[in-house]
Amino acid sequence: xxQPQRIAFDHDAVIDIAKYYRFQWEPAQNCHVILYPxxxxxxxxxxxxxxxxxxxxxxxxxxxxxxxxxxxxxxLRADVVDFLEVAHGNGWIKPKAAG
Amino acid sequence: xxxxxxxxxxxxxxxxLLAEVTYxxxxxxxxxxxxxxxxxxxxxxxxxEWLKVLxxxxxxxxxxxxxxxxxxxMRDDLxxxxxxxxxxxxxxxxxxxxxxxxxxxxxxxxxxGLDHIQLSFQDSTREMNDWLSSTxxxxxxxxxxxxxxKYDYPMxxxxxxxxxxxxxxxxxxxxxxQLGAEYVELANTQYYAWAFENRDQxxxxxxxxxxxxxxxxxxxxxxxxxxxxxxxxxxxxxxxPKACMNGWGSLFITVTSDGVVLPCHEARMLxxxxxxxxxxxxxxxxxxxxxxxxxxRGDAWMQEPCRTCPDKEKDFGGCRCQAYxxxxxxxxxxxxxxxxxxxxxxxxxxxxxxxxxxxxxxxPIVFRDDRNSRLLSAKKTDTTPVT
Numbered sequence: 057x058x059q060p061q062r063i064a065f066d067h068d069a070v071i072d073i074a075k076y077y078r079f080q081w082e083p084a085q086n087c088h089v090i091l092y093p094x095x096x097x098x099x100x101x102x103x104x105x106x107x108x109x110x111x112x113x114x115x116x117x118x119x120x121x122x123x124x125x126x127x128x129x130x131x132l133r134a135d136v137v138d139f140l141e142v143a144h145g146n147g148w149i150k151p152k153a154a155g
Numbered sequence: 156x157x158x159x160x161x162x163x164x165x166x167x168x169x170x171x172l173l174a175e176v177t178y179x180x181x182x183x184x185x186x187x188x189x190x191x192x193x194x195x196x197x198x199x200x201x202x203x204e205w206l207k208v209l210x211x212x213x214x215x216x217x218x219x220x221x222x223x224x225x226x227x228x229m230r231d232d233l234x235x236x237x238x239x240x241x242x243x244x245x246x247x248x249x250x251x252x253x254x255x256x257x258x259x260x261x262x263x264x265x266x267x268g269l270d271h272i273q274l275s276f277q278d279s280t281r282e283m284n285d286w287l288s289s290t291x292x293x294x295x296x297x298x299x300x301x302x303x304x305k306y307d308y309p310m311x312x313x314x315x316x317x318x319x320x321x322x323x324x325x326x327x328x329x330x331x332x333q334l335g336a337e338y339v340e341l342a343n344t345q346y347y348a349w350a351f352e353n354r355d356q357x358x359x360x361x362x363x364x365x366x367x368x369x370x371x372x373x374x375x376x377x378x379x380x381x382x383x384x385x386x387x388x389x390x391x392x393x394x395x396p397k398a399c400m401n402g403w404g405s406l407f408i409t410v411t412s413d414g415v416v417l418p419c420h421e422a423r424m425l426x427x428x429x430x431x432x433x434x435x436x437x438x439x440x441x442x443x444x445x446x447x448x449x450x451x452r453g454d455a456w457m458q459e460p461c462r463t464c465p466d467k468e469k470d471f472g473g474c475r476c477q478a479y480x481x482x483x484x485x486x487x488x489x490x491x492x493x494x495x496x497x498x499x500x501x502x503x504x505x506x507x508x509x510x511x512x513x514x515x516x517x518x519p520i521v522f523r524d525d526r527n528s529r530l531l532s533a534k535k536t537d538t539t540p541v542t
Contacts, residue, residue, distance in 0.1 A: 076271070076309055080244060084168050084216025091246040093271045093311070096170060096218050 061145035069151035072112035168216030169408040179229040183522040187349040194528035211438040220245040228255035241268030253299035276314040300334040317357035324367040343389035358508040396473025396489035403451035
């Protein structure tokens with residue numbers, strides 16, 4: 057990935073994986089990945105944990121709330137926003153409400 | 156990741172598996188990159204053997220799978236392979252001319268989980284100059300394009316450019332637009348195999364190339380984000396070689412219709428290397444341990460000017476097959492590189508292409524078909540390779 061471009065979106069909009077992209081656990085890489093035509097992006101560690109929750113039922117705020125419950129006392133919002141804006145900029149995810 | 160500058164003890168795993176499931180093809184494209192001697196190959200892998208290849212590739216860590224050929228639709232078990240591939244977790248790509256793609260088949264592919272289809276514009280007739288205006292071609296592509304959209308696949312069009320069609324770039328782009336393309340790849344011919352046999356007929360001139368790029372840029376301006384257009388320049392018109400296959404045995408593994416496993420789809424032409432069959436060995440051994448896959452990994456094999464070149468980790472000395480075809484030694488620098496002592500072989504070919512008309516004694520076009528394949532194969536066995 058050359059220069060990730062961040063694109064902001066509504067934090068209350070439900071987000072989903074974009075058409076033609078697939079998210080899965082990849083044993084050979086020992087991490088989650090996003091697959092798309094002729095390509096793959098590795099999502100190690102927390103990025104995979106965030107992406108796991110992008111499934112067409114949660115918003116960014118929903119994901120932050122869920123992660124904070126799971127990992128109490130850790131400030132996660134900034135990381136989640138960073139990652140998801142990059143993911144949005146790369147076209148991997150799309151807000152459902154915005155179409 | 157291992158760097159290419161060393162001789163890695165163990166390379167990374169392959170990410171791309173190209174399954175050339177058959178060399179049967181209803182078309183006779185003069186720029187085909189399939190091996191010219193394909194008609195002499197042994198029997199195709201059976202369904203079971205292909206499923207074994209797919210499992211082993213996935214265990215090795217390949218995530219992208221391309222079903223190619225020939226025309227992969229010529230295999231009537233493609234549905235079974237696609238379903239198994241998807242179950243295994245591959246991102247599955249079908250690379251097809253669309254000839255033979257019926258609604259029944261595409262429905263089965265969708266059901267089985269096929270992810271992506273790349274439709275090629277090809278010359279389905281022998282009247283190369285007429286093919287763009289050929290109603291038959293357009294009707295076929297239109298029908299297939301409608302099916303692709305109906306089954307919710309992205310419209311990805313690929314068209315191979317050469318001297319005889321590059322001046323129609325505008326019409327090609329308009330046709331793609333009319334058919335609802337989201338992605339268009341204008342890929343200039345790479346001069347291997349059939350295309351190499353026909354090189355003097357197919358290589359475009361500088362002017363043709365420049366005009367095609369202009370037309371493409373204007374089209375891009377007009378359509379904006381609606382259609383993404385990729386224009387792949389021919390390496391003959393460059394001065395630095397392509398990083399072929401991203402390095403030998405680094406990302407790509409190709410399995411041919413008869414089971415031979417290769418680091419790239421052209422590598423079978425290289426002398427002195429024996430590539431194992433997936434019938435006799437598993438892909439893991441072939442990838443990590445077979446002599447063929449290790450032959451040009453790292454840089455110990457390199458000669459000058461590559462050996463001491465600061466770009467050697469960027470372009471890996473270019474393409475081994477191109478070096479062999481043009482210089483007779485696969486270890487030489489790819490002659491596309493202007494640092495290569497053989498670079499004149501490229502500039503001479505381009506100079507010939509820059510003449511307004513082809514000379515009357517130009518080698519006649521050879522169409523890709525079984526008969527020509529046998530003829531070329533017999534010719535190859537008769538001649539001693541240039542060294």
